[in-house]
Amino acid sequence: MIRFLKIFFIIVLVSMLGVTSWASFECPLWKTPRAVATHPWFIATMFDT
Secondary structure, X not given: OHHHHXXXXXXXXXXXXXXXXHHHHHOOHHHOOHHHHOOHHHHHHHHHO
């Protein structure tokens, strides 16, 4: 069971890093429009990350 969880969390980590890297290459965070960057849900998502 421990081995399964380790593999599962490694897959989750690699997936999250992959998607974050892809999104950063598509649209850098510092080029986010002001209307989006000041939206409460955007700020909450950044804190969650």
